[in-house]
Amino acid sequence: MQHADMGVLDGPVLIFGGPYSNLQAMQAVLTEVSARGATPICTGDVVAYCARPVDTIAAIRASGCAVIAGNCEVQLASDAPDCGCGFEAGTTCDVLSVGWYGFARAQVSEADRDWMARLPGVVTFRHQGARYAVIHGGVRDVARFLWSSSPASDLEEEWDALEAQIGPVNHILAGHSGIAFDRPLRRGRWINAGVIGMPPHNGGTETQFALLDKDRATIHALPYDAAGAAADMRAAGLTYGYHTALETGYWPSEDVLPPDLRVPVAKG
Numbered sequence: 288m289q290h291a292d293m294g295v296l297d298g299p300v301l302i303f304g305g306p307y308s309n310l311q312a313m314q315a316v317l318t319e320v321s322a323r324g325a326t327p328i329c330t331g332d333v334v335a336y337c338a339r340p341v342d343t344i345a346a347i348r349a350s351g352c353a354v355i356a357g358n359c360e361v362q363l364a365s366d367a368p369d370c371g372c373g374f375e376a377g378t379t380c381d382v383l384s385v386g387w388y389g390f391a392r393a394q395v396s397e398a399d400r401d402w403m404a405r406l407p408g409v410v411t412f413r414h415q416g417a418r419y420a421v422i423h424g425g426v427r428d429v430a431r432f433l434w435s436s437s438p439a440s441d442l443e444e445e446w447d448a449l450e451a452q453i454g455p456v457n458h459i460l461a462g463h464s465g466i467a468f469d470r471p472l473r474r475g476r477w478i479n480a481g482v483i484g485m486p487p488h489n490g491g492t493e494t495q496f497a498l499l500d501k502d503r504a505t506i507h508a509l510p511y512d513a514a515g516a517a518a519d520m521r522a523a524g525l526t527y528g529y530h531t532a533l534e535t536g537y538w539p540s541e542d543v544l545p546p547d548l549r550v551p552v553a554k555g
Contacts, residue, residue: 288408288426290453293353296326296412302421303496303509304330304462305357306347307484308391309533310339310519312494313346315511316483320350325498328410330462330480331357331423335370336387336529337484338519340394348402356406357423357463358430362388363395364404372430372543386527409453415502417457417475420449424463433461433479435468436547442470442477458504460497465538466548467495467506478504483511485529488550490536 301320306313306329320327329352334340347354354360362370370388395403408429410421425431426448433442446459458475466488467481481487481495492513498505513533520530528539541549 288452289356289406291353291407291410293326293328293410293412296414298500299323299325300328300412300414300499301325301496302328302330302460302478302480302499303483304423304480305332305335305465305482305484306343307332307335307482308337308340308343309484309511309516310337310342310346311512311516312483312509313343315509316496317346317350317352319496319507319509320352323498325500327352328421328460329354330421330460331355331406332359332463332482332484333357334363334391334395335359335484336525337516337533338390338523338525339516340391341396341399344395344399344402353410353421354406355410355421355423355462356403356408356429359388359391360403360406361429363392364400366392366400387525387529390523390525409449411453411456414499417502418455419458419460419499420453420456421460422449424461426452430463432464432543433477434464434466434545434548435470435479436545439472442472446472446474446477460499460504464543467497469497469504469506476504481506483509485532485538486513486536488536488538488541488544488548490550492534492536 480497
């Protein structure tokens with residue numbers, strides 16, 4: 288795992304995950320970064336479900352934002368045939384990933400693949416005296432799904448694996464799973480910043496990011512032009528279900544979700 292240390296960042300730090308080729312969301316979060324005077328860090332998966340992979344990569348690279356290598360970066364950098372999410376074969380998420388990943392794979396340039404190949408798997412920094420590590424999903428498995436309700440032992444074993452590589456940390460910041468949470472553990476807090484490219488399966492079109500400021504992490508909603516992003520997906524022929532997720536606020540499948548995060552009522 289490549290490791291990059293950003294030194295001391297005692298001002299606001301804005302952490303976000305999964306732009307997912309959603310240019311409108313990418314532009315909105317960069318506006319937040321500027322307005323808050325924050326240092327931005329992305330937990331990875333710059334390219335995924337949506338229609339503007341090339342433009343989204345260009346926007347985040349031009350911003351100078353630190354980026355963690357997510358599973359999509361790892362897979363695209365090596366021109367792998369799938370997204371590496373580890374979806375169970377035959378599930379809805381597995382079937383739908385064929386369409387959006389194939390689209391992204393065909394769009395991304397060799398220069399951008401080279402950039403992805405150089406991204407670190409973990410970034411560390413110090414903030415108000417505490418040492419933070421930023422990862423994508425897990426350390427033992429970059430695409431591991433960890434949730435607010437996952438057994439504490441699952442998060443602790445990832446913490447152990449991380450510290451075995453880079454030494455002690457006070458808190459961990461992560462992404463990948465798509466739904467933000469802030470959870471206290473034995474050694475510190477595990478903070479999932481959520482993603483900006485898809486809604487958090489809650490019926491709203493706003494997405495999520497985390498802000499670390501004055502020794503406190505908070506989760507914030509990110510409003511953006513979801514209708515425009517959905518229109519881009521329709522124009523590109525990416526009508527596998529994620530285009531409607533941008534407008535309804537619900538994912539097209541709950542395959543990866545634990546029971547407590549599934550929606551108990553009919554979606555409409």
